[in-house]
Amino acid sequence: MILKKIRRKREMLKGKRVLLRPVKRSDAMLFFKWFNDTEVTKYLNLHLPLSEVEVEKWIEETIIARKQMDIFFVIEISEGRKTKAIGTCGIHKINAKDRNAEIDIIIGEKKQWGKGYGREATGVLIKYCFQEINLRRIATGAYSFNKRSIRALLSVGFRKEGRQLQIVFKNGKYHDNILFGLLKKEWETRTAD
Numbered sequence: 001m002i003l004k005k006i007r008r009k010r011e012m013l014k015g016k017r018v019l020l021r022p023v024k025r026s027d028a029m030l031f032f033k034w035f036n037d038t039e040v041t042k043y044l045n046l047h048l049p050l051s052e053v054e055v056e057k058w059i060e061e062t063i064i065a066r067k068q069m070d071i072f073f074v075i076e077i078s079e080g081r082k083t084k085a086i087g088t089c090g091i092h093k094i095n096a097k098d099r100n101a102e103i104d105i106i107i108g109e110k111k112q113w114g115k116g117y118g119r120e121a122t123g124v125l126i127k128y129c130f131q132e133i134n135l136r137r138i139a140t141g142a143y144s145f146n147k148r149s150i151r152a153l154l155s156v157g158f159r160k161e162g163r164q165l166q167i168v169f170k171n172g173k174y175h176d177n178i179l180f181g182l183l184k185k186e187w188e189t190r191t192a193d
């Protein structure tokens with residue numbers, strides 16, 4: 001019974017090419033690499049270099065201990081018979097009363113950008129939010145210069161809801177943050193087509 005449930009959950013977290021799996025302690029070095037890569041972090045609300053110890057502590061405290069409000073995944077693809085971790089995604093600030101949350105997606109392996117994995121992982125995560133966690137609304141954001149992210153979010157059904165002017169300072173300039181939202185009923189209408 002439990003195995004059946006786990007198998008069903010894993011099916012829920014699978015796309016055609018990507019699989020979302022829980023974060024393990026042994027993922028620390030991957031996170032260390034991705035979150036110290038300035039080509040990746042230029043798109044994120046991260047600017048300080050992270051030490052190995054900080055990443056390990058973050059995994060321990062944030063990912064393993066706080067299951068109620070945040071759910072973190074590692075995004076994997078198949079490479080021959082093996083699987084390869086290419087990034088991470090998560091559901092954050094889960095609000096059980098109002099049934100909403102925020103999501104984020106990071107493909108940390110730059111070689112894998114632009115191959116459709118980000119869009120696919122976002123689709124899998126959205127399905128999980130609505131079909132398993134029973135959320136009613138999800139939200140996310142992207143800096144105005146993050147064209148790839150904006151296109152990926154629009155293509156899975158997110159709607160632009162607003163713009164936070166000059167909220168972040170990156171590469172010597174202030175940039176806007178675009179806010180996106182998606183309601184379960186809108187997503188159901190799209191997926192029913």
Ligand SMILES: CC(C)(COP(=O)(O)OP(=O)(O)OC[C@H]1O[C@@H](n2cnc3c(N)ncnc32)[C@H](O)[C@@H]1OP(=O)(O)O)[C@@H](O)C(=O)NCCC(=O)NCCS
Nearest residue numbers: 043106107113114115116117118119147148149151152155
């Ligand atoms: C943003 C991110 C998740 C997108 O995932 P990805 O696998 O690279 O992107 P995809 O291949 O799924 O493409 C998504 C869309 O961007 C478009 N795209 C791809 N490369 C692009 C580029 N260089 N410029 C503009 N658009 C681009 C694709 O055509 C697609 O749009 P479409 O659905 O309208 O055809 C990924 O690039 C990433 O993690 N980047 C670094 C961290 C980050 O920005 N995270 C998001 C923070 S908000």
